[in-house]
Amino acid sequence: MNADNKHVPVIAVDGPSGSGKGTISQILATKLGYHLLDSGALYRLTALSVIEQSINPEDKKAVAEAALNLDVVFEPQPDGEQKVLLDGEDVGVKLRLDETSAMASKIAAIPELREALLTRQRQFRQEPGLVADGRDMGTVVFTDADFKIFLTASPEIRAERRYKQLIEKGVDANISHLLKSIIDRDERDRTRTVAPLVPAEGAFVIDSSQLSIDEVVQQILDFMGFSE
Ligand SMILES: Nc1ncnc2c1ncn2[C@@H]1O[C@H](COP(=O)(O)OP(=O)(O)O)[C@@H](O)[C@H]1O
Numbered sequence: 001m002n003a004d005n006k007h008v009p010v011i012a013v014d015g016p017s018g019s020g021k022g023t024i025s026q027i028l029a030t031k032l033g034y035h036l037l038d039s040g041a042l043y044r045l046t047a048l049s050v051i052e053q054s055i056n057p058e059d060k061k062a063v064a065e066a067a068l069n070l071d072v073v074f075e076p077q078p079d080g081e082q083k084v085l086l087d088g089e090d091v092g093v094k095l096r097l098d099e100t101s102a103m104a105s106k107i108a109a110i111p112e113l114r115e116a117l118l119t120r121q122r123q124f125r126q127e128p129g130l131v132a133d134g135r136d137m138g139t140v141v142f143t144d145a146d147f148k149i150f151l152t153a154s155p156e157i158r159a160e161r162r163y164k165q166l167i168e169k170g171v172d173a174n175i176s177h178l179l180k181s182i183i184d185r186d187e188r189d190r191t192r193t194v195a196p197l198v199p200a201e202g203a204f205v206i207d208s209s210q211l212s213i214d215e216v217v218q219q220i221l222d223f224m225g226f227s228e
């Protein structure tokens with residue numbers, strides 16, 4: 001596998017939790033026939049390993065090691081969703097638990113972990129192209145991305161969206177707790193010293209608070225000069 005496929009097009013989609021990155025990236029990837037990188041899943045998978053193997057999250061080397069040892073398979077489904085298998089187990093629900101989200105946000109500040117995940121993320125850059133979703137796709141991982149998008153929405157709207165999403169998946173949720181964890185996570189993601197959550201230079205910034213999913217997709221396709 002070539003980790004330096006610099007000629008393969010990349011669309012970088014960054015933004016805070018619940019801004020719609022995953023949904024929009026999946027739609028774009030399906031429309032364009034591109035591969036999809038859900039980089040947050042790699043941080044969540046590492047968090048899950050840390051929790052399940054009782055690794056001390058302060059032990060930076062051990063956390064980075066856990067990331068390098070991840071035995072993970074992403075299985076694209078016919079509906080565009082991705083099944084995530086960790087050591088052969090479908091961990092889709094576990095990855096979205098509050099405990100996993102909080103641990104992912106905490107360990108995401110560890111430079112050794114971010115470094116450990118760099119190569120794995122860049123390996124997703126394969127023909128005919130890649131839509132990469134995360135926090136630092138445009139600022140660190142794919143600085144040469146052809147298009148950089150930064151999605152945002154108010155914390156209240158994002159908490160509401162996350163609440164509905166969890167309930168639909170059959171996961172118990174509490175909206176005020178979700179809002180607090182979104183605000184706390186935003187703060188941690190924005191203020192960390194390595195790869196803080198900021199729009200990349202030249203990024204197309206979209207506040208989707210008042211936009212439907214289709215409207216956001218259309219704005220991005222227009223920005224890229226792709227008409228449907
Ligand atoms: N513009 C939008 N309008 C309404 N709901 C949206 C919009 N964008 C995303 N959603 C919904 O919000 C939830 C969270 O979106 P998701 O893509 O998981 O966000 P992120 O990946 O940024 O955390 C999903 O249920 C998704 O369907």
Ligand SMILES: Nc1ccn([C@H]2C[C@H](O)[C@@H](COP(=O)(O)OP(=O)(O)O)O2)c(=O)n1
Nearest residue numbers: 016017018039040043104105108134135136
């Ligand atoms: N490229 C990335 C992707 C995610 N992270 C961190 C930040 C988040 O708190 C966690 C989980 O990310 P994820 O995108 O799955 O989270 P949301 O779906 O936006 O709630 O990982 C990161 O630091 N860099």
